[in-house]
Structures are given as C-alpha cells and as structure tokens.
Amino acid sequence: MVKSNNTTRNKLIETTGKLLQLHGYSGTGLNEIIKQSGAPKGSLYYHFPEGKEQLAYEAIERTKENVTNFIKDSLARYDDPIEAIQNFIYDSAKRFEADSYFNGVPIANIVLEISKTNDRLRELCRKVFESWHEAFADKLKSGGYSDEESWDLAMTINAMIQGAFVICLTRQDSKPLLVMAEQIPVMLIKGK
Amino acid sequence: MVKSNNTTRNKLIETTGKLLQLHGYSGTGLNEIIKQSGAPKGSLYYHFPEGKEQLAYEAIERTKENVTNFIKDSLARYDDPIEAIQNFIYDSAKRFEADSYFNGVPIANIVLEISKTNDRLRELCRKVFESWHEAFADKLKSGGYSDEESWDLAMTINAMIQGAFVICLTRQDSKPLLVMAEQIPVMLIKGK
DNA sequence: GTCTATATACGGATAGAC
DNA sequence: GTCTATCCGTATATAGAC
Numbered sequence: 001m002v003k004s005n006n007t008t009r010n011k012l013i014e015t016t017g018k019l020l021q022l023h024g025y026s027g028t029g030l031n032e033i034i035k036q037s038g039a040p041k042g043s044l045y046y047h048f049p050e051g052k053e054q055l056a057y058e059a060i061e062r063t064k065e066n067v068t069n070f071i072k073d074s075l076a077r078y079d080d081p082i083e084a085i086q087n088f089i090y091d092s093a094k095r096f097e098a099d100s101y102f103n104g105v106p107i108a109n110i111v112l113e114i115s116k117t118n119d120r121l122r123e124l125c126r127k128v129f130e131s132w133h134e135a136f137a138d139k140l141k142s143g144g145y146s147d148e149e150s151w152d153l154a155m156t157i158n159a160m161i162q163g164a165f166v167i168c169l170t171r172q173d174s175k176p177l178l179v180m181a182e183q184i185p186v187m188l189i190k191g192k
Numbered sequence: 193m194v195k196s197n198n199t200t201r202n203k204l205i206e207t208t209g210k211l212l213q214l215h216g217y218s219g220t221g222l223n224e225i226i227k228q229s230g231a232p233k234g235s236l237y238y239h240f241p242e243g244k245e246q247l248a249y250e251a252i253e254r255t256k257e258n259v260t261n262f263i264k265d266s267l268a269r270y271d272d273p274i275e276a277i278q279n280f281i282y283d284s285a286k287r288f289e290a291d292s293y294f295n296g297v298p299i300a301n302i303v304l305e306i307s308k309t310n311d312r313l314r315e316l317c318r319k320v321f322e323s324w325h326e327a328f329a330d331k332l333k334s335g336g337y338s339d340e341e342s343w344d345l346a347m348t349i350n351a352m353i354q355g356a357f358v359i360c361l362t363r364q365d366s367k368p369l370l371v372m373a374e375q376i377p378v379m380l381i382k383g384k
Numbered sequence: 385g386t387c388t389a390t391a392t393a394c395g396g397a398t399a400g401a402c
Numbered sequence: 403g404t405c406t407a408t409c410c411g412t413a414t415a416t417a418g419a420c
Contacts, residue, residue: 008386023218023308025216027216027218027219029413030413031412031414040387041388042388051414052415111362112297112358113219115361116214116295117215122364126363129362152375153375156375159353160348160351161351162351163352163355166351167321167350167354169303170307170318171321179344180351183344183345198403222396223396232405233405233406234405234406235403235404239403243396244397
C-alpha cells in the first residue's frame, strides 16, 4: 500500500461520492467536485490522471467499504437475523430522516445511468451489490438458514431495501422503509 | 383535448422516454433525441416550447400510462393475486431478457438523479409510483386482503421489483427477478 | 503538488428565414 | 411546421509555469 494519506486526494474522493449519489454520473461535474471539496483547483488531474472515470471508480470503491461496514456493524448488534435485519432497516430509515448527506441512493443512481455505456464501472457496482448481498447472507447462515435459502433471502432483502430507498427519495419520507421492516418477519419466519 | 396526433411530437416523446431510461436526465442530450427520433431538427422547440424539461415531463407521463397498463393487463390474467403477481414478475423477467428497449429502469433512473433539484419532475415520478402501487393494491383487495394489508404488501412488492430490476441491470441477467417471484407466495400466504 | 490558461466539444436554447 | 445559423454556458481535458 504505497498510497499516501493525502488529504486533498481523500477529500476529492469523498466529495465525488456524495455528488454522484445526489446527481448521478453525468450530472456531476468536475468543477463542482473541486468547488465543494475545497481541494486545490490544479490538483485533480495530478491525483487522478485518468480523470472523471478514475475519480468515480475510487469513489465507488470507497462507498462500497463504507456501506458494507455500516451493514455489518448494524447486523452484528443482534444475534437473531430477523431482529438484526429489521433493526438495520430502522437504522437506515433514521439516517434517511436525519438527512446529513445520506439523501440519495449510493450505487443505484450511478449504475442505472452507466450500465449500458461503461462496463468497467458497471462491473465495479456489481461487486458492491455482491458485497452487501454477502453481508445479509452471512447473517442468515449464522442464524441457521441453509446456503440456498440464505442466498435467495439476502437477494430479496437487498432488492427490497434498495427499492424502498428509491421510493423514499421520491416521496421524501421514510415510510416505505418502515413498511419493509414490518415485512421482514413475515418473509423470514418459516423454513429455517 | 386539442392535442393533435402529430407523429413528430409523438416520436420525440417516445425517443425521449427510451433515452431517459437508458442514460438518465443529464445523460440524455437534445441532439441525441433528435437524431434517434428521426424528427425534423427544427421542430423540437415548436412542439415543446419549454424545452428539455417539458419533453421529459411528457415522456414520464407516457411511461406512466404504458407501464401502468402493462401491470394491470398482466395482473388481470389470473384471479388469484399470488398467481397474478408472480406471473407478472415472470413476464417482466422475460421482457428483460428479450432486451428490445426494456433495458434500463424507467422512472427510478430519472428520479434518483433529479429528486433534489427538480420538484416538478420528482412530484410527477411520485405519481407514477403511486399509480403502480395502486394497481398492485387493487389486485390484492380484490383477492380479499384488507385495505391496510393491501397497501403495505403492494408497497413491498413495488419496492422489491424495482430493486430487483436495478440488480438485474447491474448483473445483466434476470435472476434477481426470478428470485423475487419465488418469494411472493411466502409473503402473501398468511392473514388473508 | 498546485496554478492559470486554454483547447475543444457539446450542452440547451433562441432568432429569423422559409 | 420545419430549417439553419448561432449564442452562450459549461463540460472534460491538456499544457506549461511555478
């Protein structure tokens, strides 16, 4: 790991992540990234010689780490998968209401836009979803669900939550996430 | 309804809908719309004096009608809500595999990008989701579910399907939709 | 590592002829 | 209803000084 702890480089990645989440790939301009990050104007192409795509790539990788950790940490707070996942969704709803910068749907907003035009970024987004999926699946397995059941249920949960986020954003309230949370026990109580 | 059946106007709306679905709002340029629609180059601002936003607005309205009808028609083929919804998802998966132009997620791709910057379009997208939600809820009510149950379950189904589409697009296969379809009976068989 | 200046393309939009 | 020409802003990216 030769990468330095450069603050400028770091701020550029963080800011890009936020802006991508809010305005998508085409909607995010390099000028705005520079302005909002407070990074030195001349440094962008020094740190990211391949330009916007490289910046997006690294921002997506960063988001992958952050969100995966958020999921894992949240799920670790309860042993029972049902409780754990339900509380994860409540946590998400709280974060959504709190606004901060969590308003926007991280990866979906990018991948929907570039899936047909940028295979490199699409492939990276695929890995992000896989990583979230794996976190849910592991939790289910540890709760006694079979491998196949865990895979299918985790896929469903992942899809539900993302769809709920889309609708939350559209309605500007967190109700859809709360509804999803209530459905979790219905889906998970059975062939365990 | 003074609106004429103008073919040019119509083609512009259709093409805009497809392009928005594929490349999002910022990613869709007026030049490309004109090129792909084959519409006369000078006619865009004649038919849509308010420019890109008006074009998008009408394209979203069109998508609302088309998709809502697709959902209703598909659901009407089976009396039992479980069968009906499950088969609707299989239909969707088939359409996804068939590619045609159904590759891209219609409204989500727009609303994720503009939810914070364009209230008029966001509000319209909210109505689109509401319309789809209503179609599912009506089917559930007709199958004997209570009003509240129908509302919650329809919300969940709507979210699941949209989340599944996002993941389908990312993975470039329809597996996630098939997984969702299998979960439908689990969710719906109970307090009916 | 960071700066300014600039190349070049494309975005949305308007004017005025036909 | 449609055409061409054009304005103007902004986009990504590069060159070369500091």
